[in-house]
Amino acid sequence: MPSYNIWSRKSKRDHIGRSRSCFTSLKVEAHLILLLLMLCDNLWKTAECQCTLGNYLPTELRPGYRRDGDIMIGGLVTVETFYPYNHPSFSTVPPFVGLNFPVPLNYYNFLAFVSAVEEINNSSELLPNLTLGFHIENPYDNFFLMYRAAMNIFSGMDMGVPNYSCKTSGPLFAIIESLPPEHSSQLSSLSRIYHSPQISYTSGSVLMSNMAKFPYFYRTVPSELHICAGIVKLLKYFGWTWVGIIAFDDENSMRAVHILREGIEQSGGCIEFIEIFRQSRSFKLPNTDNIYNTFNTSSTKVIILYCNKDYREIIRHTLIWEAPGKVWIITEEWGFLFPSYNVDRKNTLAFAVAKKTIQSFHKFVREANPAIFPNDSFTDMWWNVLCNNQCPKSIQRSCNNDLFYYLHCDSINSGDSYNVYNAVYGLAHALHDMITSGSGNTTLWSGESDRYLDFLSWKLHHYLKNLHFKNVLGEEIFFDENGDLAVGYDIINVVILPDGTRIKEIVGSYNPYAPPEQEFTIYEEAIMWESTFNETPPEFRCSPSCPPGFRKLTREGQPVCCYDCIPCPEGEVSSQNDIDTCMKCPEDQWPNQKRDACIPKVISFLTYQEPLGITLTFICIFLILINTVILGIFFHYKDTPIVKANNRDLSYILLISLMLCFLCSLIFIGHPGKVTCILRQTAFGISFSIALSSILAKTITVVVAFHATKPGSMLRKWMGSRVSIYVVLFCSLIQTVLCLAWLFTAPPFPYLNMKSEIGTILTECNEGSIHAFYCVLGYMGFLAGISFIVAFLARNLPGRFNEAKYITFSMLVFCSVWISFIPTYLSTKGKYMVAVEIFAILASSAGLLGCIFFPKCYVILLRPERNRRKYFKKN
Structure with a gap:
């Protein structure tokens, strides 16, 4: 057997002699x-x-x-x-x-x-x-x-x-x-x-x-499993969800295509077609035309070419490789080694194992003696190419030849x-x-x-x-647990111009062994795209991206990547592109106009700063001043017949209770708090109960006074202010008990109503027990009704100072206000509901004040001659 020695030095030790043996x-x-x-x-x-x-x-x-x-x-x-x-x-x-x-x-x-x-x-x-x-x-x-x-x-x-x-x-x-x-x-x-x-x-x-x-x-x-994962991350990074796959029918490619398909679908992408080249002994593959027709009629622009690099010559001679306007993702750098020179090839991204320059190897290639290696015409030509002055200095050999510049000369680091x-x-x-x-x-x-x-x-x-x-x-x-070298891939963008010039640039990397946030990197600005694309990087989808504020609605019978964009329903938002389902905003927030973000709801309550609050406050203060003036007039003319005629003590109590009614309306304005919510209804209920009790006592006084003047009447003993005071206390006490029971069982409390109005948080007082609330109103209605009936029956009794007529009219106003109040109150929300209640309190109180006391003040101030005992006896 021939043996070649390329070392001139002696081995580290003499070889141990041994005889040639076959065993x-x-x-x-x-x-x-x-x-x-x-x-x-x-x-x-x-x-x-x-x-x-x-x-x-x-x-x-x-x-x-x-x-x-x-x-x-x-x-x-x-x-x-x-x-x-x-x-x-x-x-x-x-x-x-x-x-x-x-x-x-x-x-x-x-x-x-x-x-x-x-x-x-x-x-x-x-x-x-x-x-x-x-x-x-x-x-x-x-x-x-x-x-x-x-x-x-x-x-x-x-x-x-x-x-x-x-x-x-x-x-x-x-x-x-x-x-x-x-x-x-x-x-x-x-x-x-x-x-x-x-x-x-x-x-x-x-x-x-x-x-x-x-x-x-x-x-x-690295294992090509990592290429599959890297391709999926690349597609996800650029948002390319509509792709095609071309592969050869070898076992490894089929397995990789299966893994790719699972990864693309799991990341939300879709595959328009998967075409398989069948192997053949002939130069032309049998199903190339069918694949080209599918390729040419497809809507996808992103093609993943997965095949063994041994098939590069076949792919290079097919029409699909020369089709413009496509972005190619390939698993080898081989596609750039033998370009089709009539194609302006851009948009090709390849996953390649990182190539490193080994200086000692360059020196070996530059200084080695080719004669010590097995020689033939090919190796002789190969070594002679390294003498070309276009070769990199690191491997250029010192010899003379006129051979053309060969591809391998500048590719020492590409293999x-x-x-x-x-x-x-x-x-x-x-x-x-x-x-x-x-x-x-x-x-x-x-x-x-x-x-x-x-x-x-x-x-x-x-x-x-x-x-x-x-x-x-x-x-x-x-090596990792599978025996694979723990390295990653470079993502390479190579542009091949029509004249054959190649521009190769590393535009990213994928290293599955790096930390999760560092395993995939891409440099968009370094990638060269075709000028025909409207945007860079281009967007390749079956359907346009759904902007924020919209969600995807998959078209029936089509892949999930083919969809229509519909606006998010009311109360929901989508803050990202291509959302499948919109999300509901928290209760204290609401979608903005574009429905792409949740914004805080407007907190609404009746304030002293807004026009409605200012108006109601002004009316309330004005009525309080009038009430105070009337009380002063009555106190100043307390000894006159018209003041004394209908129990001036009840008049004082009524005026003070009406003043309290005006004042309690101010509690309804401003931010509801725990104390104000409790005081609103109870103060209003008790104040009005005292006022209505006083009116009822006045009405009873008129009736008793008229019948007590008859000879032998048994009502004489009920004359006097004591009975009137008892009536006021008894009737008011019942309302007070109702209010206390309400407070001890289910008191009113501040409440943020987030559902009544769109985009608004209504800060209001929850009544706690709606039944107790209507019991309080019902009792006031009962007192008003009794007072109205008694006054109505006594309206025609003779007497210059008979208040029954005025009380009848005032009760008519009072009942009209509160009967209209109930449907209006139930049909309004938020601060307007509060304003309706304030208006009902002010209107009803003003009706009592005006109907009962304005005529008396008119007589006291403008017709003093009528405010005399002589005038009283005469009539």
């Missing part, structure tokens, strides 16, 4: 042995496989690249590949002529693998006194050749034979690979048999984020070189931890070679799971 491995299961033997037999037509089968290798397949060491690691690094639409069958050798084409970026991965091993072997801290070897094979992204390359690595030969191992160096501990997802999962079944860790630096398959199913699988790229570095260094750190934890140092490795067997590859898993170190750039490297 049987009992680890390979029977069905796998039979399958691989069948393939071996079909391919190379040989009766038995042995260590010399390398002589039968087809000339088109380049042998693996190997360097012996104390510890060996395998590498499945794809440098050349085949078109995916021409995948050969599993059991046949693919035709090589004209079908393989170079992938420039992949050769950087190969060099990064070698460079990382070189740095580790030169290190005095990592794996001291040990040499790290490798065996790198090219799987060509082909199922069969992947198994062939894997068996070569496991057997230690260029022509791997199942169940055999030809060893010339240390044991194989792990394989680092760059296989497609479906190949990587197939390799895991083989790695599981050998208990060898498998580290991928390209596969982010969602299917392999399962340590129970793939216990030996690790990767230095997976950084991931390869992390894979090799991560494995080296895990090996270092395993060795030092078993012995405390590595000095025992300078002796007995058999001690290598004590450290079997399966022991390495414990150290890989707990791996945590800083790489060459000082970044923290560790």
Whole structure:
């Protein structure tokens, strides 16, 4: 087997001499042995496989690249590949002529693998006194050749034979690979048999984020589960709720599409269509036209393209990729590597693993000798391109050539070189931890070679799971519980102009391992959008966004993202866009005019500052002054016949009670408080009861006085002021008892009425017991009614100073006021209800005052000749 040495220095120690030996491995299961033997037999037509089968290798397949060491690691690094639409069958050798084409970026991965091993072997801290070897094979992204390359690595030969191992160096501990997802999962079944860790630096398959199913699988790229979550967050950030998905029908893409669909729907988005490209052996996919028709007639402008990067050439040649006016969200940066030059490509956002610049790797590429690597026409051209003066100075080589500028020259940091570095260094750190934890140092490795067997590859898993170190750039490297590297994605916006110029800008990032408020970032100002969009960022929805003050009403038979906007109902608001249901305002608040916010309700009560309050206060004071003047007149002319005729003591009591009635109306004005609410109705009820009792006593006095003058009347003994006073006290006492019972059972209290008027809080007094309130009013009505009846019956009694006529008219006014008061009171609210009650108190009191005392004052002041005993006897 050929062996290549790229190091001019001596190894860390002389290799332990050992003879070439072939021994049987009992680890390979029977069905796998039979399958691989069948393939071996079909391919190379040989009766038995042995260590010399390398002589039968087809000339088109380049042998693996190997360097012996104390510890060996395998590498499945794809440098050349085949078109995916021409995948050969599993059991046949693919035709090589004209079908393989170079992938420039992949050769950087190969060099990064070698460079990382070189740095580790030169290190005095990592794996001291040990040499790290490798065996790198090219799987060509082909199922069969992947198994062939894997068996070569496991057997230690260029022509791997199942169940055999030809060893010339240390044991194989792990394989680092760059296989497609479906190949990587197939390799895991083989790695599981050998208990060898498998580290991928390209596969982010969602299917392999399962340590129970793939216990030996690790990767230095994040799982595509995180891409799905990042896409959902990106859509939610921009408010794009109407999207389409295009994918290929491989297992990984289908699983990712399912996860994407769930995430989009849970975040409130909708998917207009999901179109699947079916794989085919031909260059043109069979259902491309149908997908294009769906794509072209759809209303959505946001397209999520989820597929393996191996299909990039097919996508690039389809019409959908050249359709303008669409925003593309892709899961690889590959879409920018081979642009369609007739398309002004903007609006493309890609999730890509962060690419880092490794200066030591750049130096290695700049100074390495290409002659020590396997050579062919492709690699010769690849190395010559680095001589172009348009290459970055960090990798530009000193040589002379006139080759055109090639794409790979400025793409050294666009491939997976950084991931390869992390894979090799991560494995080296895990090996270092395993060795030092078993012995405390590595000095025992300078002796007995058999001690290598004590450290079997399966022991390495414990150290890989707990791996945590800083790489060459000082970044923290560790695996999560699923064996995925705990890193995030950059969100890249690349603009491809018609002349092929590419402008690439990192416009955001998504790191699921960051704190919740820092896991997703986006820089809108850095994104370049097409000029055809009316707004930036554009808004893509099935229905326009519902502004605050409106809510969504889903259209019948359509997805939830297709809706109409209707105003929030009365009393409810929506303060954000696209609200499904409006929210009710708190009781002390009310929607503003736009119904997008709750504002405090206007607190309403009758105040002394407003015109209505001022007017009522002025009327009340004016009536009090008149009442006071009349009381003064009566007191001044207390000895005149007209004052004495109807019991002047009752007149004094009536005038004072009417004054109290006027005063109690002022308690109804102002902010209701606990004390004022109690005083309002009780003071009003008792004051009016005293006034009505006094009128009743006056009426009774008139009747008794008239009948007592008849000879032999028994009513003479009821004459006098004492009986009148008893009537007033008794009738007033009943009302007082009713009021006290009201206060002790259910007293009035301040109350904020938030429901009677829209947008207003009515500060009012709750009556406590409405029955008690109407009992008080009813009793006053009873007294008024008795007084009216008695006065009405006595109105025609003779006598110049017969008050029955005036009392009758005053009671008629009083009853009219309070009968009209009840329906008016019940039909009004808030301060107007209070104003109605104040008006009823003032009007009824003024009616009593005017009807009873104005005629007497007229006589006292203007007709004094009538206020004489002589005039009284004459009539």
